[in-house]
Amino acid sequence: MDRGETPHDRSGSAVPNEAIADQSPRKAIPPLAIVLIPEALDRLIELYTATNKPDETTNWRAERAKYPTPKEVAPSPRQKK
Numbered sequence: 001m002d003r004g005e006t007p008h009d010r011s012g013s014a015v016p017n018e019a020i021a022d023q024s025p026r027k028a029i030p031p032l033a034i035v036l037i038p039e040a041l042d043r044l045i046e047l048y049t050a051t052n053k054p055d056e057t058t059n060w061r062a063e064r065a066k067y068p069t070p071k072e073v074a075p076s077p078r079q080k081k
Helices: 017-021 036-050 054-064
Strands: none
16 A cells, blocks of 8 residues: 555445554454464563573563463363363
8 A cells, every 4th residue: 555545445445544543463463373472472582581681581571461371261172161
């Protein structure tokens, strides 16, 4: 999309600016991919811990706290209720 061009939805209708502003990056991530984010953040924490960069480690730990682990999201299908 070029600058100045109005964004359009799939039907070809113009999308209001408010609708664009309401979209967070987290909403744009497919649901199946969301479960990979905590794993990636854990790897970043390990990297910055190993390279002795405590400020980066702290930043990524704070970001990691925003995502529950898969065990916190749903019980295993084999677990009884």
